[in-house]
Amino acid sequence: MSSDKVTFDFKGKSISCRPGTSVAVALWEEGVRVLSHSPKYGRPRGISCARGQCTSCLMRVDGVPNIRTCETEVRDGMTVERQDTGAFYGAGMQKILATADNLFPVGFYYKWFTRPTALNRVFLDMIRPLTGVGRIPEPGTELKADGLSNSLVTDLGDFSKVIVGGGPAGLAAAVESSGPVLVLDEHHECGGQRGTALREATTALGNRLERFPVLANSGRRLDGLIKDFSARPEHTFLGGVRAVAGYPPNGLLLRRENDLATMNFRELVWAAGAMDTLGLFPGNDTPGLIGPRALYRLLLRDGLDVAGRQVLILGNGIDSWLSAVLLAERGARISLVITESGYHTEISAAIDAKWQLTTGFKLASIRPHGEGQLAATLVSRESSPSGPLHSHLQLEADLAIICGQGKPTFDIPFQLGIDMSLQQDRGGFIPTGAGESSVFSGRLPDGATVAVVGEAIGETVMEPIVPPGKQKNGHPEGSAQ
Amino acid sequence: MSNPKTILCRCEDVTLEEFREAFSEGFSELESLKRYTGTGTGFCQGKGCMSEAAAELAVLRNIPPEKVRLTTIRPPAEPLTFGQLASLDVPEFQPAREEER
Structure with a gap:
């Protein structure tokens, strides 16, 4: 194993790591925990969402800015840089800023020197170089076209019912469905965000598993659903695919790596789960x-x-x-x-x-x-x-x-026209009118339907693991805050 | 060194303090707060902060959370490159729409 190492360059230093891992993880293991700095305050940022959905891991790879390094596999000979361009990023500058912070009122950069125009121009010229992430590639840098294989379109087939999310909720919907359905998931296997973790943990616990009823039940339920799903050959699971936009009345834009494809559905089941909620507290963007x-x-x-x-x-x-x-x-x-x-x-x-x-x-x-x-x-x-x-x-x-409780993913159904409202006991935005129900069903203007299920509608898997005999004083939900 | 900032929107570096300040200046809807402070306009398009911002606004306005109006979230929901978009067969959406009429 040690012979096949991948070596890449970070700030002139050559970093060796195992193949198949991501740039962000290779750097973390090497002790590089700060991948970027935030645009305004120059705060250090490290791996955060690990699914290409936040800004924290954006770096410059082979001269191309804004690359999600948590989703970029290491390649031999690649060059990785931080894309800090502002004057804020000097080592001593951070300390000076932290102490001078109190001198600057909130939002000073858009409130000071707004008039006269000439002074405003000078002010902006002064502060703009201090901030920002990335810089555009130098003229002459050759950038290659991204997605030209177009294989996603053919893999999608002509399904009219699509389920986004291959976790327990999505699989349950697929198993109940009469007609053929296409199940999409950003992971390459079905089981959801917790699926592989659950499988490994239940194996690791062995005969001690029954002491963790929630883990045991979740594991059994998932195994059963995967079995039932694979017993239905008319259904198709397509991994590595993410829904990136919803276009009314019934269009979805899907992405698999650099390939994009559109599809029109008659029935959509949104079972895309929830996102990690870190909460609001001082230092909630600290790397690690x-x-x-x-x-x-x-x-x-x-x-x-x-x-x-x-x-x-x-x-x-x-x-x-x-x-x-x-x-x-x-x-x-x-x-x-x-x-x-x-x-x-x-x-x-x-x-x-x-x-x-x-x-x-x-x-x-x-x-x-x-x-x-x-x-x-x-x-x-x-x-x-x-x-x-x-x-x-x-x-x-x-x-x-x-x-803590995750926040439901809601943006694509919202783009399709499903009204959303904030339900804090469900972790975030869920379809308006869902009430206490664990399934929301809505009809789009052209007659297509959208159902929202599972963690995407705030279904909680947060049950505390209470051992037998202790249930009476157990509170129903725990949270990190 | 210890900088006690609470970050509401990581992408655009908006602190909770800035959001509250904007509210006290008279911006009372998520939509206008988004435009004024930049909350939710970054790389993640509000995935990481919109529910937190809405919950905070509900507290500031002293209204039930479900009464906070969400901002418009336009597609796409994540940044795409021109290279990726160039690979797309654009007219695919049109026939479906005409068929329905």
Whole structure:
């Protein structure tokens, strides 16, 4: 294995890594935790969503700016650079800015010197070079056309019923469907964002699995659905495909790597799941802070090496335990902070892993610490006036996983004309009028239908894992905040 | 070093403080707050911040969260390159529409 290494260049340094991993992960393992700086304040950013949906990992690869390095596989001889162009990014500049921060009022850059026009021009000329991400390729750089293979169009076939999302909700919809359906998922296997993680964890736990009823039930349900789905040859699963736009009345724009294709549907089931919610607290953009879905992709898709790393897991529910089991399997040192107390002894007895469990704390803030690490400050949930000594806790880690309720993906159905409203108990925007229902069904102006199911409508898999006999004092939901 | 900023919109680097400040200046809808502060106009097109922004606005205005009006989110939902778009057979959407009439 060690002979077939891929070597690429980062800032003149040659970095060797295993083939098949992503640029972002190769850099992380090499200790490069800051992949970019934010456009305005020049704040350091690291791997965040791990699915090409955020700005944090955008870098310049072989001269081409704005490449999602979390989704770009390492290639021999590639050149990777940060695309920091502003004057903010000097090493000392960050410290100066942090101290001078209080001198500048909120939004000063668009409020100061707006008149007279001549002064405004001078002001803008002064501050613009300080900010921004990336620069356009130098004239003469040859850029190749991206998607010209056009194989996605042919692979799509002529299905009129399409299900976006191959997780439990999408598969359940497919199994119930009478006619042939096309199931699309951005992952290459069906099972959803948690699928592979769940399969590995249930295997790893072996006969201890029954002590984790939620993991056991979810694993069994998923296995059953995959079996039922594969017993229906009229259905097709197409992996690696992402819905990138909805065009009314019934058009979908789909992307598989650089290939785009359109399709018109008569029936759409939106089962695209939820996205990690990190929450609003000071330092919520600190490198190393990710959600469980990102962790699953980093571990299972990219093979992120966490052996010996310190990982902090915050929160409760299936994702915190699933993350813990996967990380323990890979030799990470885990601090698990659950937001409720009462059953951690049973849990730690059920797993041999040596992790540090803390209960009754909630996250207050996170900040960068040392070389690529982070430090989390936790405060006691019951901040008792008598116990200031125990009300604060500081934990340092390479990664912090925030396990809360995900936010439903809603943008494509919304673009198609399904009205959305914010339901905080469901984690975010879900179709207006969905009420307490776990399935929303809507009709588009031309008669095509859109159904929204699963985590995309806030169906929660956040049930805390309560051991038998302890149910009575268990709260229904946990959250990292 | 410890910079206690809470980032609402990571792509456009909008802090929670800036969003609140904009609200206090009189921008009271998600749509106008988006245009004024840049919240949700970046690479992720609001995937990472729109529900947080809406929840914050509900608190600021003291209204139920479901009463906050969402902004327009225009397709595509993620950045595409010209190279990718060039590979697309554009007229495919048109016949379907005409068929329906």
